[in-house]
Amino acid sequence: MRQDSRAVRNVLFIMCDQLRADYLSCYGHPRLRTPNIDALAARGVRFTSAYVQGSVCGASRMSTYTGRYVASHGAIWNFVPLSVGQKTLGDHLRPHGVRCALVGKTHVEPDVEGARRLGLDPSHGEGRLAMEGGFEPYARDDGIWPPGFKVSGNAYCDWLRARGYVSDNPWHDFANSGRGPDGEILSGWEMRWAREPAAIEASHSETPYTTDRAIDFMREAGDRPWLLHLSYIKPHWPYVAPAPYHALYGPGDVLPAVRSEEERSASHPVMQGFQRDTASRSFSRDEVRATVIPTYMGLVRQVDDELGRLFAFMRDQGLDRDTLLVFTSDHGDYLGDHWLGEKEMFHDPIVRVPLIVVDPREEADATRGSTSDALVECIDLAPTFLDALGLPPAPQWLEGESMVPLLHGQPGAHGKDMVVCENSYAFRDEVRLPLGQPVERCHMTMLRTRRWKFVHFEDLPPQLFDLEQDPQELCDLGRDPAYAAVREEMLARLFDWLRARKRATTIAPSAIESWNARERKAGILIGAW
């Protein structure tokens, strides 16, 4: 009899913000070293074709937290509230006795209007959870305050002040800014200061603070099973790192931008719009890349160091034996590739994310240290967690598939034929206004199969890349007459995908299947003579 000595009891779900898959040494970066994340990969499966479902933080995270595509949960961009009608990971776990807690960032925007409509109390109980995307906010911190903003009620800022970093906005003034020769603040919001060390001790910066809170949580958690979403804000901008991380890498470690002259002169109209963006114009200059990217790398390295500390703690506590561990990101960062900065479009630097999954069970021993190029999506995480914890699936809600068969190397487990990512350019005037598009016609949908990446736009030509011939996605075939048949096939796939969305969330398929039997039992016989 197999002894199930290593059942999954807890889930540690680690996410970075704006971390590109290729900025980790285990994913092939030639200069950046991330030994602790690499060691994680050696303990689990490293997915090389994992895709997010939204290309900005908010939409991507809401997909991961609900296990549903953007078209299904409706939170189409950053700061779009997650409807109180959506069911989240926490809602799936909590009734089964699994605590679902957050340390760090979620970018969940509360559905205040929905709460008012339903008379929810947003500060207590279920109402509060609904406003927090289903996570118990053990230590929530979404970060990101502009200079001059007076931050109050934020635990990290208060913690900084208690350590002598006193200002209205210590997050900005210390953790995310350097100092000039006369002590003046060199704001991290201006990228020219990226090589300056942050005006803070490394151990007081955001990443260690967040790690400490995760350790606190694990110490206090006791015997009740938990899922902890440990969600680092870094390496997201402002691109400022504390010493020594600001200086670990230099301009010589910066890889050349992936871009072509054709992309600049004749790119897709929506891409042209994003290329006009401030961040894109900045990152198209080599000086900016040489200044910012070493610091981005330093911030990644700091995350890796902190994870090393966390993993050591978990080993000490024996938590590595029964915890399913996931490491991923919400999307990448262009860093000048394709003449773009930030995110929003669907090139691989943005939508392909690192994904490492460590399943502690014996059944996963055969795949430890392996890589998988199976197409997988971040919406697959929620069903994976339910599956690993032995909880029932929720097929009327969850649109992803459990990855456990892949983790256990089961025959026939080979991932998906297609992955999908969505975004809307409605929120960016410099993209939308020149195109004269109404906001409701700015939705963009990416389909990626093994060979093709296709992006559908309303009222505009599509983008199409042949990933076999052009893995760097430099040659857009979206208007090339030779590829009309491929585009037709991808359109048909989009149509099929749209029709298959899960909209009837209030009834389980099993209840539908047994409908007639229950009707007969109730004595209902319609149309009898």
Next chain:
Amino acid sequence: MRQDSRAVRNVLFIMCDQLRADYLSCYGHPRLRTPNIDALAARGVRFTSAYVQGSVCGASRMSTYTGRYVASHGAIWNFVPLSVGQKTLGDHLRPHGVRCALVGKTHVEPDVEGARRLGLDPSHGEGRLAMEGGFEPYARDDGIWPPGFKVSGNAYCDWLRARGYVSDNPWHDFANSGRGPDGEILSGWEMRWAREPAAIEASHSETPYTTDRAIDFMREAGDRPWLLHLSYIKPHWPYVAPAPYHALYGPGDVLPAVRSEEERSASHPVMQGFQRDTASRSFSRDEVRATVIPTYMGLVRQVDDELGRLFAFMRDQGLDRDTLLVFTSDHGDYLGDHWLGEKEMFHDPIVRVPLIVVDPREEADATRGSTSDALVECIDLAPTFLDALGLPPAPQWLEGESMVPLLHGQPGAHGKDMVVCENSYAFRDEVRLPLGQPVERCHMTMLRTRRWKFVHFEDLPPQLFDLEQDPQELCDLGRDPAYAAVREEMLARLFDWLRARKRATTIAPSAIESWNARERKAGILIGAW
């Protein structure tokens, strides 16, 4: 200066259940007389191409009450809960001081799981409203209890008992059954008893009872503006009418069934499934039609008489001067047409409904007594009510369009290019099981343009009717090679329609449009050097 002496203050939204458009004299029935409804048409606009969005009660009503297509609200069939995440007519009206009350049926199924998740109290305040589809249940009565069911807590059944109709289920035993020679109950659930008078005085039957409650509401309502949804259960089965309505019409008044031999021998596989249904087999027999249809007509006539009484009361009270009045139905009844009984598919007897709208304002004087063949949908009612009451639209939620421009005869107001209706055959074993379809692939979607009616099924051929050449929809062109181009065009329309659904309900388009300006004001400048 125009004096707005006849502003719209209240809305009376009357709905029948299972009433075909062509079973009213103003819609051309040659035998049935409905003088009060005809008089209503003389005061307003009678729409001859009005379509419901679901072909069973639940889905149709949830569309009407939310102003959203079935694909958007997700309550795909009867008894599928309306998600707490959906916003209803009442939610749109109540914050503006307009009471939104119900007398009669809604078929709203409470989202108990959603209420539990959010900690709502389903018996009080906002929680109760969410369980009632946003209506204040002034006198809710969904009717329909099988024989032998012990009814408790139902106001109509209690009211019947107080008048001497005493049994466990007086709704069934008296209001919806006749009596045999030895006093035995002749159940209305068996259609062979349809010609028997109900064992109840006419004034105690459901339609007058419901009308009385509406009059009570109007008497009590006072000065606060209101929308009253007066929702009759009749002429929905059981097909039993009290005297004299059981005998007003006879077999000689029954029109021949609209059906062809080809429909029986070579119909669409899903239609074949519904033709196997008990009600379809019954209604395919002339004896059944001759027995049931006269009673159906009597029940319609009783509704008309009761509406006459209600309209007289409203005139007496002066309520006709400032009340927008709508008369419609949730869907029709096959009554043997196309070898079918009941509903579910998309022939005109089911999905085309009567729709009469009386706008009391001067601006509508020019259209009084006119008919309009503009394509309109029942989801247009919610935006029409908001518009008539002078309330702001809710474009992120409402998928219909205000009919006020049509009612006011505005130039350029010409209705829609296309109307849509949806259903799922997943709930009917006799349809689904022979096709071997999983429940999630049983969705069916009708598109109707001015000329064509097209029905899309997953994994099966479509249906296609040329409404110009074949207004009775007897000749299915869904597999005719000559119409391949039409089918392609209709598929493209379906694809366009699906992509245009309103999924981002938590943010207003105006908020998206002003996003960048607000971001700049907050001092957020991303990617600056």
